[in-house]
Amino acid sequence: MSTSLNLYEHLANELGGLIASRVFAPGDRLPSIRHLAQQKRLSVSTVMQALRLMEDRGLVDAKPQAGYYVRHRQRMMAVMPDAGHLQEPAYVGINNLLMRILKANEDPSVVQLGSAWPVDELLPLKRMQKTVAAVARRDQSLLSTVSCYETNHPDFSRQIERRALDWGRIDPGEIVVTGSCTEAISLCLRAVARAGDTIAIESATYFVLLQLIESLGMKALEIPTHPKTGPSIDALEVALNAGLVQAVLLIPNANNPLGCVMPEANKQRLAALLSRHDIPLIEDDVYTDLCFTPQRPWPVKAYDTSGNVMLCSSFSKAVSPGARVGYVLAGRYAQDIALLKVVSSGANSHFFQAVLADFLTGSAYEIQLRKMRRALSQRIARMSDAICGSFPHECTVSEPQGGFVLWVSLPQQVDALALHHVAIERGVAFMPGQLFSASGKHGNYIRLNCGNAWSPRVEAAIATLGELVHRAA
Structure with missing residues (x-):
């Protein structure tokens, strides 16, 4: 027992010294358990004991199916005020x-x-370049054909429908392809609110969402937001009961700028609350694929039974900002949003939709x-x-x-x-x-x-x- 204890403590101290001297910097992955066991001529169980000791000391974090990573120094953010501190809409x-x-x-x-x-360097630009060339060779008509009213390319819509199967089935008729996630959000705002109406938002929230609200002559009501769990449902309920809000605009997964993810229980409660008050939610889902959680978080839309939730997203953050293709799963507002899309900016390029559909078909995206x-x-x-x-x-x-x-x-x-x-x-x-x-x-x-x-x-x-x-x- 004594020898085993000394061995795993010695390994933990050795690795801790390498972290202190920045041989392994914050965010770096440590060598695998098997590699350390072979390199140090130790048993797997001894290495695991050493890594658990380092975890207890706050030096590393274990990530499921990924290994152990060096932890960075942390300074916890203060929790923001809750329901009793609502400001007036502005x-x-x-x-x-x-x-x-x-x-x-x-x-x-x-x-x-x-x-x-x-x-x-983080984007798959070479793979996209090859995909663009392949799609252009396969169907040259995509480079010349323009539809006056059909926003969606069927292959792209099919990929959106398939990806949604992770959290539920959607009606293909609620998919509206747009020029970006930003355009999708703008169309949703125009479909459910008018100048002078109040939109509930997180505090803090992405400045482009505030730009959209400003450009449409609407007001914003800031909902206190926890740096880990997202907007206060209690505070939002107070605002809804007071009749202050005509629509809600949130980033539930990987909020920009806080990076927080709403717990699933909060999402369920939010969907039920909005359904009860018949208030629409515009859900900005653009960062969900880049969440670090063990499983991809579900959107609020997964819990929506009333068609009130409009989920907006794109592949600009992970594949190609220049493709300019976004979409909205528009719920019961699909017809209104599709009409607004065609009237305001026309149909989207079917060519880049086909390119993205091709990229999403195989394993390249994952x-x-x-x-x-x-x-x-x-x-x-x-x-x-x-x-x-x-x-x-x-x-x-x-x-x-x-x-x-x-x-x-x-x-x-x-x-x-x-x-x-x-x-x-x-x-x-x-x-x-x-x-x-x-x-x-x-x-x-x-x-x-x-x-x-x-x-x-x-x-x-x-x-x-x-x-x-x-x-x-």
């Missing part, structure tokens, strides 16, 4: 500010930690998702660890369950907009927290994109931001 006014920030962020000389797009999830979780861990090492101690960092952004709280006295102005001059771009609120909240928060490969340049950019935050605080 008209949104972020467009002018947002355009100034986006223009400044596009400077090619700065380190791009602002826009939430994956870099080219392979691509596994590659992206692994890379993104490692990059998030690296950046989170670097923030904990460079930023003031009172700063906290989100623990995203999907996507590739981090939400960072700064000391209360730090203004994220003023910090952005100084950071751009020092060659670092990010998104200030004020852009993620209809009422200008989150002024001491910033969002950082982790889609870039970790490099000395990115590491230096985080150190620079940490220095600027220290000065501002």
Whole structure:
């Protein structure tokens, strides 16, 4: 017994030393149990004891069927206020500010930690190039034929229907193909609400959703949102009982910017609550395929029995941002949304729908998702660890369950907009927290994109931001 104990403790200490010296950095996968057993000439059970001891010490995390990964330093975010702190609905006014920030962020000389797009190296561009050529050779008519009213290519619709089988069966008639997930959300808003109506949203939420609400002359009601479990159902119920809300717009899986995933019980309760009040939900599902959870989370739509839920998504984050193909599973609003789509922008390119359908048919997409999830979780861990090492101690960092952004709280006295102005001059771009609120909240928060490969340049950019935050605080 004594020898066994010494052996596994010795291995745990040895691996812990390698982690401390950054031979294994945050997010890195440790060698497999079998490899360690062979390399160290130990039994499998001894190696497993050592890894469990490291897990108890907070050095590694076990991921089912994936192995052990180096844990990063964590600073827990504070829980946000709940139902008793609802604000009044407000008209949104972020467009002018947002355009100034986006223009400044596009400077090619700065380190791009602002826009939430994956870099080219993570996308299957060569495979897509071959697929484009193959589809063009197979059916040249797709390059010339345009329909005035038929939005959907049958092969693409069939793939959407098949992928939905993971959580339920859908009526093919509720699929409406759009030019992007953003267009799908815009069409849904126009179908269920009018100027002056109030849309319930998460706080914080993706600024493009606020842009859409602003452009349509609608108001936003911010629902307090937990950094791990998502929007407060209790707070939303208070708003619904008061008759404040005409529609709800949420990102239940891998919220942008928090990265949280709503528990399945909350999704069930939300679907039942909205059905009882006959209030539609527009569900932004674009990041669900990039969740790090052991199983792909179900959407709220999986629990919808009334046709009130409209699920919007695309393949832009994991396959090709340039393909410009999105879709909505529109429930009982399918006819209205299809008409709005044709009237506002016409039918979509059937060619790129056929290309995506071809890509989705085999195993290429699942392979691509596994590659992206692994890379993104490692990059998030690296950046989170670097923030904990460079930023003031009172700063906290989100623990995203999907996507590739981090939400960072700064000391209360730090203004994220003023910090952005100084950071751009020092060659670092990010998104200030004020852009993620209809009422200008989150002024001491910033969002950082982790889609870039970790490099000395990115590491230096985080150190620079940490220095600027220290000065501002």
